[in-house]
Amino acid sequence: MPDLSGTPATLLKLDGISKSFGRVAVADNLSLELAAGEMLGIVGPNGAGKSSLFGLIAGDLSPSAGQIFFDGSPVTKLDAGARCRLGIGRTFQVPKPFGAMTVFENVLVAVQQGSGLRRRASYAAAGAVLELAGLTLDANRPAERLGLLSRKRLELARALATGPKLLLLDEVAGGLTDPEVTELVGIVRQIKERGTAVIWIEHVVHALTATVHRLICLASGSVIGDGDPAQVLAMPAVREVFLGTEISASLGAPGQENG
Amino acid sequence: MSAVEPAEHQAANVSQVAEAARSGMPVEVTRSRGSTIWTAIAVIVIVAVLFDLPRIVYSGTTNLLVDFFFLLIISSMWNLLAGYAGLVSVGQQAFIGLGAYFVLIAANHGTSPFMAIPIATAACAVAGLVVWWLVSRLRSGYFAITMWAVASVCELIIIQISSLGGGTGTALPGLTSNPTYLDAYTYWATVVVAVVGLAGIYFLLRSPLGLVLTAIRDNETGARSTGSRVARTRLVVFVVSAAGCGAAGALYIISQQFVVPPAAFSVSFSAEMIFITIIGGIGTIEGPIIGTIIFFTLQQTLSHYGVWYWIILGIIAMAVAIWAPRGIWGLVSENFGVRLFPVGYYLWPAGESPRRFIGGKR
Numbered sequence A: 001m002p003d004l005s006g007t008p009a010t011l012l013k014l015d016g017i018s019k020s021f022g023r024v025a026v027a028d029n030l031s032l033e034l035a036a037g038e039m040l041g042i043v044g045p046n047g048a049g050k051s052s053l054f055g056l057i058a059g060d061l062s063p064s065a066g067q068i069f070f071d072g073s074p075v076t077k078l079d080a081g082a083r084c085r086l087g088i089g090r091t092f093q094v095p096k097p098f099g100a101m102t103v104f105e106n107v108l109v110a111v112q113q114g115s116g117l118r119r120r121a122s123y124a125a126a127g128a129v130l131e132l133a134g135l136t137l138d139a140n141r142p143a144e145r146l147g148l149l150s151r152k153r154l155e156l157a158r159a160l161a162t163g164p165k166l167l168l169l170d171e172v173a174g175g176l177t178d179p180e181v182t183e184l185v186g187i188v189r190q191i192k193e194r195g196t197a198v199i200w201i202e203h204v205v206h207a208l209t210a211t212v213h214r215l216i217c218l219a220s221g222s223v224i225g226d227g228d229p230a231q232v233l234a235m236p237a238v239r240e241v242f243l244g245t246e247i248s249a250s251l252g253a254p255g256q257e258n259g
Numbered sequence B: 001m002s003a004v005e006p007a008e009h010q011a012a013n014v015s016q017v018a019e020a021a022r023s024g025m026p027v028e029v030t031r032s033r034g035s036t037i038w039t040a041i042a043v044i045v046i047v048a049v050l051f052d053l054p055r056i057v058y059s060g061t062t063n064l065l066v067d068f069f070f071l072l073i074i075s076s077m078w079n080l081l082a083g084y085a086g087l088v089s090v091g092q093q094a095f096i097g098l099g100a101y102f103v104l105i106a107a108n109h110g111t112s113p114f115m116a117i118p119i120a121t122a123a124c125a126v127a128g129l130v131v132w133w134l135v136s137r138l139r140s141g142y143f144a145i146t147m148w149a150v151a152s153v154c155e156l157i158i159i160q161i162s163s164l165g166g167g168t169g170t171a172l173p174g175l176t177s178n179p180t181y182l183d184a185y186t187y188w189a190t191v192v193v194a195v196v197g198l199a200g201i202y203f204l205l206r207s208p209l210g211l212v213l214t215a216i217r218d219n220e221t222g223a224r225s226t227g228s229r230v231a232r233t234r235l236v237v238f239v240v241s242a243a244g245c246g247a248a249g250a251l252y253i254i255s256q257q258f259v260v261p262p263a264a265f266s267v268s269f270s271a272e273m274i275f276i277t278i279i280g281g282i283g284t285i286e287g288p289i290i291g292t293i294i295f296f297t298l299q300q301t302l303s304h305y306g307v308w309y310w311i312i313l314g315i316i317a318m319a320v321a322i323w324a325p326r327g328i329w330g331l332v333s334e335n336f337g338v339r340l341f342p343v344g345y346y347l348w349p350a351g352e353s354p355r356r357f358i359g360g361k362r
């Protein structure tokens, strides 16, 4: 039997994943491998299927064909909760906070359910996650009263609190000012340095290129570019799908450093 | 989605988060913002007074309170089910009726009806498991309507059993013939069930499972993606709610001393639970308490006005839906920041928690 789960260092493996909504294909026989601790950026035009790909990896969507392996075992049939407990943490493009619960409670439930800690151990872990995400001062505020930046931070903090081996970030920098993006990039780098693998979807391309060493470009549910960020952004096919969009402006300076 | 979960690799996750915790600053956590000592004293005093009441007042008052606590129990159970687990049922009268008939069956076999209350409660928990197996895949409107159908099926089955009185009903045997004692025992049993039921809900919501429930209430997709076992949590809540309604049904047959299927399985129980919970404030422990007080007062003062009673109930329901979508308690707690039942968590900078005043160390 062939070893479908990939090499030992492979953390995530998508094998021929397909998924459509009606006639719109959000994943078209898509295959992808990610090593443990690796950091991958994803770009692509609106509607390319980026968020849907996260749904497929995290178990919020189920593929019509193909297999998903995580950490050496097949997870295609597991629901989102089980995949999270195995170590897949995700954020949503549109944050999904537990509105009436406090920021601390939002993170605490993720610590308790995602990584199985209880009582004092879970309180300490939740407190540490809030500290890392810069939310300590908001700890006792209801999540629904937070502003945009804090909402984005909470979304990140809650995913982190589940103790992920793989963290999926869906446009966490969208709508933020430049200094706020810089701060967020700093947080993501700290996460990566702890050995957590990260896949980061971002429209703010300079935030990505400052952080990742590998970039893929998605269009209509297919990978049209995969490799070094500068090289991917320079590919004719990639430049073509971005023609006339906001991103095309930043493609001119793909290597731009940030923070 | 049914799949065998592989052995979960939680050890790695745990160590990573725990490591982060060690490097972070020490935190202190309490379960309420301030002192809860006065709430605790108030609860103890109220419960003590309630237990002593049959010695103080006439049975007319305690009989009224039996009706009051019956409504409080069923609406608190409906609130747990609909307000926290998102399971809007219009068929909880299935378990009220079954609870009543389980008491009748036990009494027919010589058990004291009061001793049969825990039996009926347990039997309804089992019935809840069976019903859950049937309805767990259904959502929203389908779930609501199917639950109503389940209640109707239960009623039709009971009607077929002539030893339980069939469709014309039967008296409950085994009750003492001394009306003073009977009223007092019925009242005490009702207070015990209400206190145990509400305390059960309170401690359930205070537990880690309660935090998951609150998360599901606020955002189900978010709860799933943070590792919550949504299906298992819903099962627990459904069974608890079935057991609670079963206990209420047991009290119902004892206080009526008679049972007839259309009354025991009446859908108007559902209407009452829903009205009380919505006007009081869905998704809070306090809501059904406030709602029961309001509904009960209206019922006692207005019910002999016939059709006007129903019109006033309708106007109140609409007014609450428009001006206080989180119910009366929602209005109060938003404006004054009060909570009678502390189920939350508060994080304090090290050394600043009021723990030494409230003595909690959880």
Ligand SMILES: Nc1ncnc2c1ncn2[C@@H]1O[C@H](COP(=O)(O)OP(=O)(O)O)[C@@H](O)[C@H]1O
Residues within 6 Å of the ligand: A021, A024, A026, A044, A045, A046, A047, A048, A049, A050, A051, A052, A053
């Ligand atoms: N639940 C859904 N039902 C129907 N269509 C959907 C759903 N989710 C996404 N789509 C469609 O799939 C396409 C890809 O969406 P998405 O993955 O969100 O793209 P991206 O994140 O790359 O902008 C879009 O055309 C979107 O309208």
Ligand SMILES: [Mg+2]
Residues within 6 Å of the ligand: A050, A051, A052, A093
């Ligand atoms: Mg998207």
